[in-house]
Amino acid sequence: MSPLPRTPLSPIGRGFSRRALLSGLAAAGAVTVAGCSSLTPGSSAAGSTASAGPVSTAVPSDPVTLTVADADDTTMTQGLLDAFRAKYPNVTFKRQYTGWDDYLKSINLTMSAATPPDIAQFTPGMQNLVPGGLLLNADGYATAYGWSSKFPGLDQITFSPDGKTVGTGSLYGVPGGLSFEGVYYNKQKAARLGLTTPAKTVDELEAMFAKAKAAGELPLVVGNLDGGLNHPFNELLSVFLAPADREAWAFGHSGASIVLPGARTAAETIQRWVTKGYISSNVNGISDNDATAAFAKGQGVFRISGNWAAAAVGKGLGDNAGYFTMPQATADAKIHTTGAGVYYCVSAKTKSAAAAAAFLDFVGSADAAPLTAKAGFMAPKADAMPSQAGLFGSLLTGWQATVRDQGLEPFIQNASTPTMSDTLTNALQQLAGGKATVDQFLALLQADFDKYHQQ
């Protein structure tokens, strides 16, 4: 920008050194360009859905090394790998751990590389790898091992050939540890207010909110700066929206809609809880983590969140920490709740599919359950989890009942479109801030859905 004094570079003749320098620069440039094999790296094996090689449930006996990529910051993945290796000493693991944010951003490129990891933790967005044929189609192994009766939540990692529809098509992995949501409460305050827990219906829960509010307490602790209001909303969807409609929408089935009476009831409930002051009017300025921290410090009476919050709540409230599964519309209804899991999938380029599949099967075994539980997750084999007292005991009971009722339903923001998480946060902030009506709220969500699925 600033005008430099012009100096003629070579007034006389050709400078040898200039040419040498330029060719040097050119060579360096060429190397760089050649370094990335193509300017737009992408996989061309579109539409390939065949399983790699013959399917066998026999664990190979010759030495095998499997690379594992994950973003699991608990002890679960490492514990499961160690336990599997103890059982099959010929299998060695090379684990590549990456922090969650970086993992989310880089895993699709990592899986598209020439030598990708054999096993990877599945994250939302990785279904884009399905049309490229980069994930191992696990249908064969699922049949051979009988995974459908060993794992809950398999539909969340089942994709159509174009990767856009979840819940139909082929299976691409299994869940290791699962998470599910429910209602935490402060036992001391509940006793003081004379509340009889657990609430058996949503109406009962709301009546407790009213009682708490009248006594000057904050009934439900929520933080929506980063969209944490989605936890109560997802739970209310589990209660009021028919599971088939919920899954059709969350899994991106064509023609699905969230503009349904059940979803309207859920949104109206959220809106009413805000208007009546059951949720703080500052909800949009509090982060989800800060809300958990405040509840653990003794603020408020109830908090709707997942089992990942149990450690913090238990540490903060001690014996006063209570938990019950999400109450339903009626007292005799089956449990429906929202949950997700740490899923493992396998690269289509792996040379040891049988060993990788054996590890996936091991994840759902009774041997794995205590390790998964120790890391704070719910194990696929719920009845093999060690029994516990206190808060964790209540969580375990809730989980076993959820698996028994097959009541685990997907978070709507994880599966439906790549942008749904941001859209839901935006829409919930508008709903809670009184800037959007229930109709506008549902329309915002549906617009995002239609934009992605009509392409």
Next chain:
Amino acid sequence: MLDIAPAPVTAPPRARQRRRRRRRWSGLLYLAPALLLYTLFTVLPALHTAYLSFFNWDGVTLPSFAGLGNYRSVVADPELRAAAEHAGTLILFFSVLPIALGLVCAAIVARRRRRGLAVIRAVVFLPQVLPLVAVGIIWRWVYAEQGTVNQVLQAVGLGRWAQAWLGSFDWALVAVGVVGTWVVSGLCMVLFLSGTQRIDGEIYEASRVDGAGPVREFLSITVPLLRPEIAVALSITVIAALSSFDLVYITTGGGPGTTTVVPGILIYRLAFGGGAVGLASALAVVLTLVIFAVVLVITRLSRERP
């Protein structure tokens, strides 16, 4: 092109000529490491981004050529217009306010040299040294429900104004802007302080003899003579405002609703979350061109007239 440069009228002695030639080329060699790094990590990625903007690409599968389709989408996007407006508002907080503050401070200090100038400079410059992510986290606490701002409001009896500022549809953008002012003011102040040291003290004395007061001095001497520094400050801060991302991402993430969404946030969401790398690249190219244009205008306007 270089070969047709006019030959010198009288040829210098051979030895001198050779030496001079060597000196010219050794100059380029000194430049080479920086030039190479700059080319590798700035020029080539930028060109690559421009190239990607002509494709529909999700980042994984094979891209398909889109022509100017992504650019048409950029222009038609209503969310982008809102983002541009927010970036425009941020210019007020990132450029106008810090420069005004910086000028006033510089003028006060310039009128009478005080001791401890180095300390003042260091303190004022501190926010500039902190990583923006740390700044964002600190201000999240300051703006929180029980944060410093609300505690102060309650202490002075304005408790009914207390609220979670970053969650307010009316105040979130202003709140983010104030953080920007806090960060950038130090830079402007230091720039202007060093500028005032260049101004001859006799000019101030002369004006005082002529009966000029502090305001007159400020408008007639300090501001005109700091013109080059103001231009630099304006360029830097406007770039910071238009390309802002980290501060917004950490404090509000674009919320509540879309009240603090800026172009940087949209690019990030499209490329890393939305699987629309081509569209994100097109948006990035447009943003870069806009910034170039604005900076060009600033440089033109601030150039001293002969």
